[in-house]
Amino acid sequence: MSADQPASAAGRRVLVIWPPQVLSYFNAGHHIGLYLTAAYLRRQPAIEAVTVIDASMPGYTWKDIGDVLYQGDFDAIAVMNDLDGIDGLARFLIYARRLSPRSIIVTFGRLSGVNPGFFFSYDLDAVVHSGDYEPGVAAAFDALAGGRTQVPGVYLRVDDDWHSPAEPGAFLPAAKWELPDVSEIPYADYDVLYRRDENKFCGIPFRRELVVPASRGCPVGCAYCEVPGVFGRRDRRLAVDRVVTYIEECFGRQPFEYVAFYSPTFTLDRAWTMDLCQELIKRGSSYPWKCATTTHHLDQELVAAMGQSGCVRVSVGLETLDEGGAVALPRIKRDVDRQLADLAAWSAKAGLELNCFIIVGLPGTTIEGARRTIARVRELGARVRPTMYSPIELMRPEMSATEIARFNRQLLVDGTCSFTDAETRGAYGLIFGHEPTLTQVFTKIPERRA
Numbered sequence: 329m330s331a332d333q334p335a336s337a338a339g340r341r342v343l344v345i346w347p348p349q350v351l352s353y354f355n356a357g358h359h360i361g362l363y364l365t366a367a368y369l370r371r372q373p374a375i376e377a378v379t380v381i382d383a384s385m386p387g388y389t390w391k392d393i394g395d396v397l398y399q400g401d402f403d404a405i406a407v408m409n410d411l412d413g414i415d416g417l418a419r420f421l422i423y424a425r426r427l428s429p430r431s432i433i434v435t436f437g438r439l440s441g442v443n444p445g446f447f448f449s450y451d452l453d454a455v456v457h458s459g460d461y462e463p464g465v466a467a468a469f470d471a472l473a474g475g476r477t478q479v480p481g482v483y484l485r486v487d488d489d490w491h492s493p494a495e496p497g498a499f500l501p502a503a504k505w506e507l508p509d510v511s512e513i514p515y516a517d518y519d520v521l522y523r524r525d526e527n528k529f530c531g532i533p534f535r536r537e538l539v540v541p542a543s544r545g546c547p548v549g550c551a552y553c554e555v556p557g558v559f560g561r562r563d564r565r566l567a568v569d570r571v572v573t574y575i576e577e578c579f580g581r582q583p584f585e586y587v588a589f590y591s592p593t594f595t596l597d598r599a600w601t602m603d604l605c606q607e608l609i610k611r612g613s614s615y616p617w618k619c620a621t622t623t624h625h626l627d628q629e630l631v632a633a634m635g636q637s638g639c640v641r642v643s644v645g646l647e648t649l650d651e652g653g654a655v656a657l658p659r660i661k662r663d664v665d666r667q668l669a670d671l672a673a674w675s676a677k678a679g680l681e682l683n684c685f686i687i688v689g690l691p692g693t694t695i696e697g698a699r700r701t702i703a704r705v706r707e708l709g710a711r712v713r714p715t716m717y718s719p720i721e722l723m724r725p726e727m728s729a730t731e732i733a734r735f736n737r738q739l740l741v742d743g744t745c746s747f748t749d750a751e752t753r754g755a756y757g758l759i760f761g762h763e764p765t766l767t768q769v770f771t772k773i774p775e776r777r778a
Contacts, residue, residue, distance in 0.1 A: 345380070364505065616638050682708070
């Protein structure tokens, strides 16, 4: 922001947008920050109107984006970034500066949470780094409009100089989260992205999901995960009654067919999970649902209650069964082969599909070790979701967009392993090769759409 930019840019009319791109991977939960932020901003006294757009969806052209920017005449724009969400950022900023020249422009998201300096070379006014997205974006708008040069959790650009945050950003108590308005989320487009199970995205094909952001933060401490750095190590979660009320309201408004709980480690709070299961059982277990957690945070009684309450899929961060990979894992994820066999049996008995997240190229592991892990998971009747090891701690501010794109959990990052050419080919085969087993879990979920 330049010193002569109008101070009237206080965010009265706001655009919250995910810029156009071809997605490498899709999880609707990763996009929910758009709608959480928009809902929160609508509650701020200085803001009159908020437009929210996920332009990564099919159907958006640059002409559409230009129309929105020119006709919207926005006071402020919040652009969401992601670990793989920067392909269209530079071009979006060109359009924004030409067609909405008085707008304050702020970026927020997972990538700026781990590598804020990367964005200093872009034509931005602020970069949200730490704390929850919603208060960071709101604080950036207020600070830039009011001429302040420091704000918690946010880097501000004033006269081409970047000012560091005054202190870490704020983490909102769960009671202050504003849940998304489902009418503005393009769920029909999301359905299309989930239709091809060979992609191994997290959604269930042929059924429409409702994303419920149940919790934030995680104390497990996986070095390759951005959650603790972005959302903190302390678990924060919505009250059970608010979760259930939101599900009921949303199912009453649109033909959702199952619930995807967006939570780093869903069963971390066992008592909370049991309470939720009991509330869902009281309502006839009429809302099929899925979640992600760890083998450590599951037991036979809990899995049985989850199945009884409508859970159809539980995903666990298994990562590897290769002994050489233990050093790269948090303690609770080591030596889990026996736990996995028990969990597979409990899940089968409870009617749950067990979905195992596998990391290919984890330090200390081999391609053969990854293959053995996948074979073992399939032997137990579970689904496999493989990704490539992505050491986010190696990201640097001076990296190019092309270099950052290597951290998309599909491509090997240079210098992280010593694979031969044949081993590299084998690693990519596990990510991009033919998938012989496709999920049938959608058959357990009743259809509600015509």
